[in-house]
Amino acid sequence: MTNASITLAVPSQKGRPALELFRVRHIPDSVESRPSSAVVAEPTSINPPGSKRYYFLLMAPAILVLAFISIYPFFWMIYMSLHDVDIGKVEWNNFANYLKLPSDTRFIMGWALLVQYSAMCLFLQIVIGVFLAVALNGSRFEKVLVTTLLMPMMMAPLVAGMVWYFLYNGTFGWYHWLLQSLGILGPKSILASANTAMIGIVLVDVWQWTPLITLITLAGLKRVPQDQLEANMVDGASPVRNFMSVTLPNLYPVLLIAIMLRFMDNFRFTDSILVLTGGGPGNATKILPVYLFEVSFKFFKLGRGAAIAFILLIVTIILGMLLVRVFERGQPKKG
Amino acid sequence: MASREVIEYETGVSKAFNVFAAVFIAFYVVWTVLPIFIMFMSSFKDLLEAFKLPEVGDWAGVKVFFEFTPTTKHYYELFANLGFSTYLFNSLVAAGGSAVVSVVLGSMCAYSLSRIDFRGKKDLFFWIISTRMAPVVAVMVPLYWIFRELELVGTLPGLILAYTTFNLPFAIWILKGFFDNVPYAIEEAQMVDGATRLQAFRAILPLVAPGIGAFVVLCILFAWNDYLFAAIIGSGGAKTLPAATRELVQPQNIQWGQIMAAGVVTTLPMMFLGLVIRKYLVTGLTMGAVKE
Numbered sequence: 001m002t003n004a005s006i007t008l009a010v011p012s013q014k015g016r017p018a019l020e021l022f023r024v025r026h027i028p029d030s031v032e033s034r035p036s037s038a039v040v041a042e043p044t045s046i047n048p049p050g051s052k053r054y055y056f057l058l059m060a061p062a063i064l065v066l067a068f069i070s071i072y073p074f075f076w077m078i079y080m081s082l083h084d085v086d087i088g089k090v091e092w093n094n095f096a097n098y099l100k101l102p103s104d105t106r107f108i109m110g111w112a113l114l115v116q117y118s119a120m121c122l123f124l125q126i127v128i129g130v131f132l133a134v135a136l137n138g139s140r141f142e143k144v145l146v147t148t149l150l151m152p153m154m155m156a157p158l159v160a161g162m163v164w165y166f167l168y169n170g171t172f173g174w175y176h177w178l179l180q181s182l183g184i185l186g187p188k189s190i191l192a193s194a195n196t197a198m199i200g201i202v203l204v205d206v207w208q209w210t211p212l213i214t215l216i217t218l219a220g221l222k223r224v225p226q227d228q229l230e231a232n233m234v235d236g237a238s239p240v241r242n243f244m245s246v247t248l249p250n251l252y253p254v255l256l257i258a259i260m261l262r263f264m265d266n267f268r269f270t271d272s273i274l275v276l277t278g279g280g281p282g283n284a285t286k287i288l289p290v291y292l293f294e295v296s297f298k299f300f301k302l303g304r305g306a307a308i309a310f311i312l313l314i315v316t317i318i319l320g321m322l323l324v325r326v327f328e329r330g331q332p333k334k335g
Numbered sequence: 336m337a338s339r340e341v342i343e344y345e346t347g348v349s350k351a352f353n354v355f356a357a358v359f360i361a362f363y364v365v366w367t368v369l370p371i372f373i374m375f376m377s378s379f380k381d382l383l384e385a386f387k388l389p390e391v392g393d394w395a396g397v398k399v400f401f402e403f404t405p406t407t408k409h410y411y412e413l414f415a416n417l418g419f420s421t422y423l424f425n426s427l428v429a430a431g432g433s434a435v436v437s438v439v440l441g442s443m444c445a446y447s448l449s450r451i452d453f454r455g456k457k458d459l460f461f462w463i464i465s466t467r468m469a470p471v472v473a474v475m476v477p478l479y480w481i482f483r484e485l486e487l488v489g490t491l492p493g494l495i496l497a498y499t500t501f502n503l504p505f506a507i508w509i510l511k512g513f514f515d516n517v518p519y520a521i522e523e524a525q526m527v528d529g530a531t532r533l534q535a536f537r538a539i540l541p542l543v544a545p546g547i548g549a550f551v552v553l554c555i556l557f558a559w560n561d562y563l564f565a566a567i568i569g570s571g572g573a574k575t576l577p578a579a580t581r582e583l584v585q586p587q588n589i590q591w592g593q594i595m596a597a598g599v600v601t602t603l604p605m606m607f608l609g610l611v612i613r614k615y616l617v618t619g620l621t622m623g624a625v626k627e
Contacts, residue, residue, distance in 0.1 A: 154606045
């Protein structure tokens with residue numbers, strides 16, 4: 001509450017701020033705690049000068065734990081990324097871990113595949129999720145249906161991956177049978193060929209997380225001003241026109257949040273891909289986090305892994321900054 | 336359902352849309368439920384029966400899916416011979432432990448962050464949230480090294496600490512929003528009546544209790560469903576349900592019946608918990624950005 005201001009209740013016009021009467025400036029504590037000549041004494045029992053120390057004390061345990069599991073590892077990661085790290089051996093290697101990366105095709109491909117994977121997931125999830133929300137909104141069975149849609153989200157991604165691996169199986173998988181019967185797929189499983197494996201893992205993510213987009217959109221739809229829609233309709237706008245010019249712009253902020261959240265999660269979680277394809281066939285689904293997992297915990301090249309992890313982390317942090325900014329715009333509430 | 340007058344026009348187009356929407360919803364519900372249903376059914380089938388498929392294109396043959404004699408042997412096998420009771424216990428302790436640690440420390444921190452202002456608060460806040468956003472694999476590389484030096488790999492305390500890396504920032508971020516909604520005047524009134532600051536803090540806790548409860552559950556859910564940390568940090572002595580389920584995949588011989596049974600054991604409690612905290616679910620899953 002640094003710059004509270006009292007404004008006249010004049011409805012502000014577009015672009016022009018409302019008329020400001022007073023501006024209350026924030027007075028730093030150091031000023032407050034000085035003996036003042038004012039007649040009325042500060043009620044010292046409520047805000048004694050030492051109160052900040054009390055709050056910092058409450059904060060300390062959480063901050064200390066976080067520092068131990070976040071800052072300390074971060075510096076360790078930088079240290080590791082500059083060394084050859086093996087069991088019982090840590091050797092400086094003149095940035096070799098980083099210098100090798102640009103010529104590492106799997107690293108470059110990892111980024112490309114990560115972007116491709118995220119884009120495919122997001123596109124399908126947004127299209128299906130928003131349509132589903134519009135279809136569900138105000139339906140008689142909305143509550144029951146939404147509860148049903150929640151089920152995949154509660155599932156461990158690993159278990160989801162296992163179940164889908166079973167369904168996709170080329171000899172006894174029901175989904176494989178279905179795809180074959182519909183004439184979409186030959187006898188080869190969807191995960192077994194490099195052309196279709198990416199679609200296979202995308203479908204699992206779509207299955208598990210489209211409902212989240214639907215839920216977010218439903219929450220957004222409840223806030224679309226009904227009177228605008230009705231006024232438009234009275235003026236003769238078609239439902240499609242109404243959706244495009246009133247509903248969608250109102251959904252835009254929540255959709256942005258949904259997109260950012262799913263995008264980050266595609267960076268964060270790889271459990272189901274590890275089970276479904278392990279990055280294969282060939283390297284067709286080796287998105288960067290999967291490659292990183294392989295380098296670090298299959299071949300135990302922890303130094304190299306740390307270098308990749310560092311770059312991945314930096315990119316995520318930049319994305320996170322954008323995300324936080326989007327969040328703050330979504331919530332005009334001060335905090 | 337709140338009753339509300341909405342102008343509705345029955346035109347040919349909107350009728351067609353409604354029919355299409357209904358069909359779409361029906362399809363989508365089937366698509367959502369089917370994998371879970373097949374998992375559930377397969378966990379009660381003998382392996383040979385679970386593998387039965389009709390000929391390609393033989394749509395009437397789908398009925399073989401329902402032709403089986405139910406058996407609970409996979410569940411029996413899991414708990415009697417494969418030590419899943421230990422893994423269930425590990426999962427409970429690791430998820431519950433990290434949830435409690437995160438929410439207790441997190442609520443103290445969130446409360447303070449909500450009540451005071453200081454230079455660098457925004458940076459601190461951003462640091463907290465970026466810890467949560469970090470890719471699990473990237474965090475794990477240095478964490479694994481540190482934990483190995485401290486001999487925390489393969490222990491439950493190690494796993495609890497690992498889960499705290501994403502649960503604690505989550506708890507702080509979400510709970511701060513809750514404390515922001517509690518007016519400071521309530522504590523002020525308490526303190527005017529002679530309560531100490533700590534007593535005032537305790538006095539407002541009941542106001543946020545439902546939220547705190549819901550987020551304990553969400554933290555449990557996140558930790559319970561994790562696989563990567565469990566596979567690497569917990570490997571050996573602290574195997575949780577997902578990690579143990581993964582290990583049922585042997586190169587020569589995949590125990591599908593047991594895998595499906597383990598999937599049901601892992602999934603059912605979380606679905607139940609999800610229903611319990613339904614009201615807070617969207618808020619939690621969107622990190623507080625969307626409220627229903």
